[in-house]
Amino acid sequence: MASEPVNIWEMADLVTPFAVRTVATLRIADIVQDGPVPLVEIAKRSEARADPLGRVLRFLVRRGVFTEPEADLFGPNDASRALQSDAPSGSREWLDLDGAVGRADLAFVELIEQIRGHHPAYQAAFGRSFWEDLAHSPHLSDSFDDLMETKSGSLAPAAAASLAWDRFDVVTDVGGGRGLLVAEILERHPGVRGMVVDLAGPAHGAEAHLESRGVRDRAEVVVGSFFDPLPAGSDAYVLCDVLGDWDDEDAVRILTRCAEAAGPEGSVIIIELLPDPDGDFTEMDLRMMIYVGGRMRDLDRTERITAAAGLFVASVTRLDDGHGIIECLPDR
Ligand SMILES: C[S@@+](CC[C@H](N)C(=O)[O-])C[C@H]1O[C@@H](n2cnc3c(N)ncnc32)[C@H](O)[C@@H]1O
CATH class of the missing domain: 3.40.50.150 (Vaccinia Virus protein VP39)
Structure with missing residues (x-):
């Protein structure tokens, strides 16, 4: 049983998990691993748009992931290193929204549907079952x-x-x-x-x-x-x-x-x-x-x-x- 006081708003937050998973998917921690990199360069290397990416990174800096030593210059810290592709935990790969499990996590949006007995959640989210999805996509299957x-x-x-x-x-x-x-x-x-x-x-x-x-x-x-x-x-x-x-x-x-x-x-x-x-x-x-x-x-x-x-x-x-x-x- 949980003995710590529970903060329901923190528990129910979806902003932080999606911000973390987005930078994991874009491999931002790899891009800045050797030191601060200008936002435009990070955006170019991750094939993302600079303005929305900068807003996500500034949000994460406030929560202790990455640093922003100067405006629009983002660097690594201990928390971001845990999201590097070479981290032993493999966290980046588990959280990758393009990977099999990071994608499957998105089916939690349909939890309510499953509980109401309408549809299995994964099927409601993606139109076919997890195993069918893997059979259709060599990338998902490999991941x-x-x-x-x-x-x-x-x-x-x-x-x-x-x-x-x-x-x-x-x-x-x-x-x-x-x-x-x-x-x-x-x-x-x-x-x-x-x-x-x-x-x-x-x-x-x-x-x-x-x-x-x-x-x-x-x-x-x-x-x-x-x-x-x-x-x-x-x-x-x-x-x-x-x-x-x-x-x-x-x-x-x-x-x-x-x-x-x-x-x-x-x-x-x-x-x-x-x-x-x-x-x-x-x-x-x-x-x-x-x-x-x-x-x-x-x-x-x-x-x-x-x-x-x-x-x-x-x-x-x-x-x-x-x-x-x-x-x-x-x-x-
Ligand atoms: C959670 S993974 C576990 C894999 C492995 N035993 C391990 O511990 O790493 C489940 C495995 O079941 C396999 N699988 C799913 N449906 C199957 C089926 N109908 N017949 C045989 N294998 C199947 C998957 O391809 C996958 O390799």
């Missing part, structure tokens, strides 16, 4: 896969280090994106083989990534949908940050496909964010609802959907970043 790669940069090593993956001969990562987790598991365990199943864009990225990690000879990449039958014969089927994208009905369909492929001896391994000690993952839950009609689940709800797919939760390993590795076995 989403880039963001997932940033996210997996720390999650994949932690997950690979936290389970005895060498119990398995073959591990299939279902909706495995560019294959970071499979690469990490294969690097650690030379006796394990891997497979990534995903849609065409990320699957092609997985081929390149597995090649670059030197494990391509032990890994197969399959273009396919997890709503269709999955290649059988692996010992473990992993769903990492996948089920949160889907409502319970679709999540059960995906789990059922994994359980069918795993057969009576195989494991289905869910890696998902679990509630933090305060029981709070409500922000991510709303994001999933708005972007893709999905939801976050605590362990009880996860147990219910796994049971509906004929599985039971055999073990849970918690990672420091809030994810849990939930190993499920067939409920015979």
Whole structure:
């Protein structure tokens, strides 16, 4: 529960978030990273109009992002450096209004529509679902896969280090994106083989990534949908940050496909964010609802959907970043 006094106006402000996201999209922090640059030059390099851009920058200077040492001359500070493309947090890319997630955030404008039961928010904002949008736009699809790669940069090593993956001969990562987790598991365990199943864009990225990690000879990449039958014969089927994208009905369909492929001896391994000690993952839950009609689940709800797919939760390993590795076995 929040214990600080709440300032409702600050909480409800839309001006600051849009100003920050606009300069992130225009890469203004990159342009001024070496020192103050005249406004006209910033406008030229960001392909923006000087007058409205200057007004946005002056607003942000007042809020502590960028400096204005002289009129119409803008420079960097610690806050603006966090928006540079080379910042380790990747904040610029997450906030980029032309990128998959920054664009999806704009669908929050339609939250009220979704709650009134009129339209799913993303569809109301953009005319088609998030996944359809990615399928229509290589730029959005690449930007989403880039963001997932940033996210997996720390999650994949932690997950690979936290389970005895060498119990398995073959591990299939279902909706495995560019294959970071499979690469990490294969690097650690030379006796394990891997497979990534995903849609065409990320699957092609997985081929390149597995090649670059030197494990391509032990890994197969399959273009396919997890709503269709999955290649059988692996010992473990992993769903990492996948089920949160889907409502319970679709999540059960995906789990059922994994359980069918795993057969009576195989494991289905869910890696998902679990509630933090305060029981709070409500922000991510709303994001999933708005972007893709999905939801976050605590362990009880996860147990219910796994049971509906004929599985039971055999073990849970918690990672420091809030994810849990939930190993499920067939409920015979
Ligand atoms: C949130 S991302 C997670 C990616 C990866 N597992 C990771 O942790 O970085 C969800 C993944 O599900 C994939 N996906 C979405 N719909 C799919 C479908 N019908 N069949 C297979 N993969 C799908 C997306 O392409 C994406 O790679």
